[in-house]
Amino acid sequence: MAEYERSRTMPAQPEQVFDRAADVDRLDAWLPDALHVRPEDPPAVTVHEDRSDQDTSALLRTERDQMRIEWGTREQGGYAGWLQVAGIGSGASEVTVHLSFFEDSHDPGERAARDALDNSLERLERQVRAG
Numbered sequence: 001m002a003e004y005e006r007s008r009t010m011p012a013q014p015e016q017v018f019d020r021a022a023d024v025d026r027l028d029a030w031l032p033d034a035l036h037v038r039p040e041d042p043p044a045v046t047v048h049e050d051r052s053d054q055d056t057s058a059l060l061r062t063e064r065d066q067m068r069i070e071w072g073t074r075e076q077g078g079y080a081g082w083l084q085v086a087g088i089g090s091g092a093s094e095v096t097v098h099l100s101f102f103e104d105s106h107d108p109g110e111r112a113a114r115d116a117l118d119n120s121l122e123r124l125e126r127q128v129r130a131g
Helices: 014-022 024-029 110-130
Strands: 002-010 035-039 044-049 054-063 068-073 079-089 092-101
Touching: 002 110, 014 068, 014 079, 014 092, 014 110, 024 035, 024 110, 092 110
Parallel strands: none
Antiparallel strands: 002 092, 035 044, 044 054, 054 068, 068 079, 079 092
């Protein structure tokens, strides 16, 4: 099992950051470019990965009162993750994203995972700044 985690400070209230991150219709705006989420019957979603051109059944749960989003594959159990937003005062927030890969075949490796997480957090921040 491999686990990766990255954090980023964003100049916005936690509710604003969470609402942008949790909008299932706009997930593609901040997720890695190769992933696309299609809502099904909540909490079910389908994740399409461009690299493999495969669709995967997954679950996506949002807990606004906890400022937390959790996701993971349904049948295979290959990976899971979460995003947590925390207010840090002065109108700023810290966003942490965590990924767990339960099978080596799903693990992209430390550098690729770190780069994807950093890129996603940067894209989320741009979305938050744009309003």
